[in-house]
Amino acid sequence: xxxVAICAPSRSITEADAARAxxxxxxxxxxxxxxHPQCFLAxxxxxxxxAQRTAALVECANDxxxxxxxxxxxxxxxxxxxxxxxxxxAAAAQSKRFLGYSDGGTLLGGLYRARxxxxxxxxxxxxxxRAGGDEALRRVLGYLAGETGGVEPGLDHHPAxxxxxxxxxxxxxxxxxxxxxxxxxxxxxVCEHLYAVDRLFFHVTxxxxxxxxxxxxxxxxxxxxxxxxxxxxxxxxxxxCMRHAIPYLGRADIGHDVANxxxxxxxxxx
Amino acid sequence: xxxVAICAPSRSITEADAARAxxxxxxxxxxxxxxHPQCFLAxxxxxxxxAQRTAALVECANDxxxxxxxxxxxxxxxxxxxxxxxxxxAAAAQSKRFLGYSDGGTLLGGLYRARxxxxxxxxxxxxxxRAGGDEALRRVLGYLAGETGGVEPGLDHHPAxxxxxxxxxxxxxxxxxxxxxxxxxxxxxVCEHLYAVDRLFFHVTxxxxxxxxxxxxxxxxxxxxxxxxxxxxxxxxxxxCMRHAIPYLGRADIGHDVANxxxxxxxxxx
Numbered sequence: 001x002x003x004v005a006i007c008a009p010s011r012s013i014t015e016a017d018a019a020r021a022x023x024x025x026x027x028x029x030x031x032x033x034x035x036h037p038q039c040f041l042a043x044x045x046x047x048x049x050x051a052q053r054t055a056a057l058v059e060c061a062n063d064x065x066x067x068x069x070x071x072x073x074x075x076x077x078x079x080x081x082x083x084x085x086x087x088x089x090a091a092a093a094q095s096k097r098f099l100g101y102s103d104g105g106t107l108l109g110g111l112y113r114a115r116x117x118x119x120x121x122x123x124x125x126x127x128x129x130r131a132g133g134d135e136a137l138r139r140v141l142g143y144l145a146g147e148t149g150g151v152e153p154g155l156d157h158h159p160a161x162x163x164x165x166x167x168x169x170x171x172x173x174x175x176x177x178x179x180x181x182x183x184x185x186x187x188x189x190v191c192e193h194l195y196a197v198d199r200l201f202f203h204v205t206x207x208x209x210x211x212x213x214x215x216x217x218x219x220x221x222x223x224x225x226x227x228x229x230x231x232x233x234x235x236x237x238x239x240x241c242m243r244h245a246i247p248y249l250g251r252a253d254i255g256h257d258v259a260n261x262x263x264x265x266x267x268x269x270x
Numbered sequence: 271x272x273x274v275a276i277c278a279p280s281r282s283i284t285e286a287d288a289a290r291a292x293x294x295x296x297x298x299x300x301x302x303x304x305x306h307p308q309c310f311l312a313x314x315x316x317x318x319x320x321a322q323r324t325a326a327l328v329e330c331a332n333d334x335x336x337x338x339x340x341x342x343x344x345x346x347x348x349x350x351x352x353x354x355x356x357x358x359x360a361a362a363a364q365s366k367r368f369l370g371y372s373d374g375g376t377l378l379g380g381l382y383r384a385r386x387x388x389x390x391x392x393x394x395x396x397x398x399x400r401a402g403g404d405e406a407l408r409r410v411l412g413y414l415a416g417e418t419g420g421v422e423p424g425l426d427h428h429p430a431x432x433x434x435x436x437x438x439x440x441x442x443x444x445x446x447x448x449x450x451x452x453x454x455x456x457x458x459x460v461c462e463h464l465y466a467v468d469r470l471f472f473h474v475t476x477x478x479x480x481x482x483x484x485x486x487x488x489x490x491x492x493x494x495x496x497x498x499x500x501x502x503x504x505x506x507x508x509x510x511c512m513r514h515a516i517p518y519l520g521r522a523d524i525g526h527d528v529a530n531x532x533x534x535x536x537x538x539x540x
Contacts, residue, residue: 011497044500045465076465079472170469173443174476195315195346199440202349206444227281230314239350 002144004068005060006125007036009085010077010103012047013126015040017072020128021137028141036060039072039125046077054081054088057107061085061093061117068144069117071100071107073126074164078106082176086110093117097264099140100124102256105167106176112161112265113178121162121186121254121263136258143262151269152186152253152261158212162186162254162263165219169200172207181210184249186263188217190256194229194236197222201240213247218255272414274338275330276395277306279355280347280373282317283396285310287342290398291407298411306330309342309395316347324351324358327377331355331363331387338414339387341370341377343396344434348376352446356380363387367534369410370394372526375437376446382431382535383448391432391456391524391533406528413532421539422456422523422531428482432456432524432533435489439470442477451480454519456533458487460526464499464506467492471510483517488525 006018018035025033038056041048048056060069071078085107098111099122108119122143123136130136139150152162161180163171165187171177185208189197197219208214219233231239234251241248253261262269276288288305295303308326311318318326330339341348355377368381369392378389392413393406400406409420422432431450433441435457441447455478459467467489478484489503501509504521511518523531532539 045495045497046500076469079469166469170439170473172473174473199346199349199436203440203442203444225315227315230316 001032002030002067003032003034003065004070004144005034005036005063005066006039006070006072007056007060008039008047008072009053009057009081009107010047011045011073011075012042013039013072017125017128021125024134024137025141027138028145031141031145034066050080053077054085057081057085058088061096062090064092066096068097068099070140071104071124073124074100074102074104076103078103079170082107082110086114086116089116101162101260102164103167105163106171108265109163109171109178110176113176118268119265121265123260127258127260130258132258136260139262148269150262152263154215154252155270156184158182158184159266160184160186160263161265162217162252165189165197165200165204166192169204172204180208182212184212184215186215186217186252186254188252188255189219191221191223193223193225194231194233195225197233198231198236201236205240205244205246208246209244211246213249214241215249215252217252218257220255220257271302272300272337273302273304273335274340274414275304275306275333275336276309276340276342277326277330278309278317278342279323279327279351279377280317281315281343281345282312283309283342287395287398291395294404294407295411297408298415301411301415304336320350323347324355327351327355328358331366332360334362336366338367338369340410341374341394343394344370344372344374346373348373349440352377352380356384356386359386371432371530372434373437375433376441378535379433379441379448380446383446388538389535391535393530397528397530400528402528406530409532418539420532422533424485424522425540426454428452428454429536430454430456430533431535432487432522435459435467435470435474436462439474442474450478452482454482454485456485456487456522456524458522458525459489461491461493463493463495464501464503465495467503468506471506475510475514475516478516479514481516483519484511485519485522487522488527490525490527
């Protein structure tokens with residue numbers, strides 16, 4: 001039996017979100033989901049206060065009866081708890097997989113920097129709300145059960161990471177930012193104007209010297225601006241990669257959508 | 271006669287914007303505005319291609335007949351030209367004031383790092399479009415004519431800088447970021463959700479170790495989110511300053527509005 005603890009370091013989920021995931025988990029023999037009650041708390045924007053979110057995350061990470069910790073939802077909040085929580089992680093956290101993306105990337109980055117457990121870019125429980133969201137949840141449940149079909153198909157011999165572009169930009173230079181020298185770095189973005197995507201690339205590429213290359217996930221739901229930007233997302237990525245001598249390696253099958261593939265950090269999943 | 275060159279490193283302005291500023295300049299004896307034709311170019315989002323914006327900025331900076339360079343408008347674009355342009359600045363740039371804010375802060379930051387000229391956080395030509403915008407333009411024209419009434423009133427014995435929060439966040443760790451140890455850093459923001467402001471503070475405060483303190487300008491036009499954030503802008507600033515042992519020094523009279531005061535970088539303007 002693979003026991004998965006679910007907590008919400010950022011925003012909360014509903015009981016309906018949990019019920020959907022639990023129903024789907026029944027299809028996967030040997031995978032057992034355990035929702036921490038903190039998932040359903042509310043404190044303004046967040047799934048409980050910073051202290052409540054920190055405590056639940058630490059509890060899930062340090063409970064040796066769990067094999068994995070799955071983040072319920074993104075939406076911002078992990079940055080306020082990650083450093084304090086990681087400082088309290090004990091030996092039991094070391095053998096676990098930690099799964100999530102978007103704002104959850106803040107924790108994946110901090111875990112990867114600290115060499116704690118196995119960070120995995122993967123859909124989250126709240127993705128079940130999307131049209132066709134069952135597909136995203138089944139991808140994670142299957143991966144936890146040992147299937148490899150949901151893993152991003154372009155992984156090569158380089159260690160890899162995947163991040164939301166804004167999340168990675170905000171990590172740069174903080175105590176949570178992992179060294180990514182020699183890595184293939186995949187980025188995706190949602191709901192940002194192309195001028196903001198360009199500005200994020202200006203910032204992020206200045207911090208990615210020495211990476212093996214960059215792959216561009218989907219840049220989706222770009223809001224309409226009062227003026228067309230004049231360059232598409234791939235031209236933006238190529239421009240900034242060129243300026244920093246970073247190899248641009250093409251597209252990646254990740255994004256804020258139900259097709260979002262799984263990217264185990266480092267060399268895992270090969 | 272004080273001759274002011276105006277160019278547009280980011281977005282373009284209209285002939286009407288220029289006419290408004292020229293009319294107001296007539297009130298200030300000895301101040302003469304010269305609009306570079308590049309101000310009115312268009313290339314997608316930008317006031318001309320990267321090459322055109324770079325060339326106009328370099329031309330204005332290196333023309334020894336000008337005493338100041340005033341940025342026409344922000345809106346994103348300076349990050350794509352700043353490094354190349356600054357590398358071409360000659361001795362004539364050294365004695366000039368450079369005025370602007372918002373996206374123009376990218377250039378002010380780069381100039382301050384390179385110790386070129388006198389960067390000044392100040393309203394831009396496009397601020398004339400705002401209701402009551404004449405007040406903002408007169409503040410800059412008066413400052414250029416030698417008046418000090420428009421300068422931010424809280425400047426103390428520390429060197430100071432002022433930035434848009436997103437602009438400063440994107441500068442951090444890039445080749446344009448000045449060392450700000452010992453400085454009072456003022457930040458302002460517009461049109462960002464409070465969760466994004468919190469995320470920006472998470473990032474920026476990690477880069478501001480050793481500053482003399484932070485002052486918070488106006489955080490204006492915050493969009494309504496699907497959930498109330500639960501902390502106001504000042505609580506956010508205090509939270510992140512406390513986490514990084516940065517003295518929080520209260521409010522600053524800057525923002526994306528007509529009341530936006532002038533902040534000469536460093537110890538100028540005292």
